[in-house]
Amino acid sequence: MATPLVELRGIAKTYGSGEAAVHALKDTDLRVYPGQVVGLLGPSGSGKTTLLNLIGCIVEPTRGRMDLDGETVYDNRWLKSDLRRLRLEKIGFIFQFHNLLPFLTAEENVAVALDLAGVSGAEARRRARALLDYLEVGHRRASLPSRLSGGEAQRVAIARALANRPRIILADEPTAALDSGRAGMVMDLLRRLALEQRAAVLVVTHDETIFGRFDHAVSLRDGQVEAGG
């Protein structure tokens, strides 16, 4: 068996303290392997977003151990800049509402992620164009996000998430703003990326129409893995 790209052991996250403490996640274990597309399912307040934020290095766990692509995160030696570097190099984010920067064109939205990673301007633009072409939205590269359709904007957002060839892709309700046809296209795309780039894809969703497209589904309830971890 391959080494998991994401491995969580006994991870817990508590907000607040004392009587006001909210246990968003309790002793959660999870493994996601390269090439896998994993769904994180569960009702609102079950801890899906907290889990996504933890893996995305946005919030720090209260306890437990987390390994991302062979690196143990939050082992007391991690600085804010280390987390930023990890997010930049190894994690790609896809959002419910694409979250493209409104003042950048489609091409610039993709190139900015490369620019932040230190890729030179011309090379960043070349790679951004290639990615947009790959996602069949290259013809809209000069358009601002406000001029793109929902599906086009989501594909540009996916291109941005993939720009630095991340090993881990975190998608938060990526199909919520799309019709079923486009939702299916996006899921097909994520699967293709997982296989081609040997990436781990974690998708938080409420969308029952895509439940059948996961290799593996993790069901959460009240901050605990109910099934599938």
Next chain:
Amino acid sequence: MNLAVRDVRHNLGRFLLTCLGLSLLLGVVLSMIGIYRGLVDEALTLVRSPGADLWIVESGTRGPFAEASRIPGDERDAVARLAGVAAAGSLTFQSVETAHRGRTLRLYVVGYEPGRPGEPKRLAAGRLITRSHYEMLADRRAGLEIGERVRLGRDVYEVVGLTDGVVASGGDPVVHLTLRDSQRLQFELDPPAARRELARGGRPAGLDTVNAVVARVLPGVPEARVAAEAARWKHLAALTQGEQEGLLLKSVVEKARRQIGLFTAILMAVSAVVIALILYTLTMDKVKAIATLKLIGAPDRTIVALIVQQALAMGVIGWSAGTLLILLAKDHFPRRLLLLPDDALMLGAAVLVLCVVASGLGVRLALKVDPATALGG
């Protein structure tokens, strides 16, 4: 990739409108500084106009500009005979108001002796006074033309020459008359008052009184030495040109300087608050974009640069437009507005510092934005 430039480009209309507002504010600041400079320059113009090295005034007074000074007209000869003095001339100073061409004309009358110190050094048009009476030199600010006749007191004077930029510290244009004419204008009683004086047994008032005597010293002679010599006469006081200028600035311009300085400081504070609020609002509008940038790995310096660069761009554009505006409008101000390159550059530097400081609020907000804000709706 410069995010600040792209953000500005995306919101160009709003950004330029903001810059325009800021430029008007900075234009007002610059005009206040220009008004102060103009005030000082105008005040000094009159003192420098005679080209004197020494001012001999009434003992115990600080000269004709700071307070009243009256000395006998023949003191000029005594001063002229002092060792080291090359030439001396008597001067009178007086404010007058007259009706001319249906409007009220406020003038500052300087009486001088043609050919002696006190005569205007440069004329913009026409000629110097050559006749003993009823000729005058007027500054262009008075709006008079050569050949025009103006009534002052009981006599009518013809404008024979024009000076440029010679005004009193209050902004009134200066007109030059011969000493005799100005003494009559200032000291001669009108006929009813003169008859009343005669009836009560009084003697006709002497006219040969002047407000100051100015002197030029010979090359190589220290002014202070000649001033000390003149001051030995108990009824006279002597000031060097430098002292006279210092006195004028201290006594006449000082309050205006403080007033304008305080007003300028208040305007700068208002500008700082306005810039800070604008930047804060601009940052508030970008919270989601900032969260997204942080989430995809943008370092703090990228976020800070986005805000600070916009602040600096706003400052530079606002300052440039404000300066241009005042350069175009300065000649339409009722009093002289003197724009010095150093003042404009100093203001520019202050605005840049102000922009960086004012962007602190926006930077603070941006740095506190949680990357998780980008997730979810």
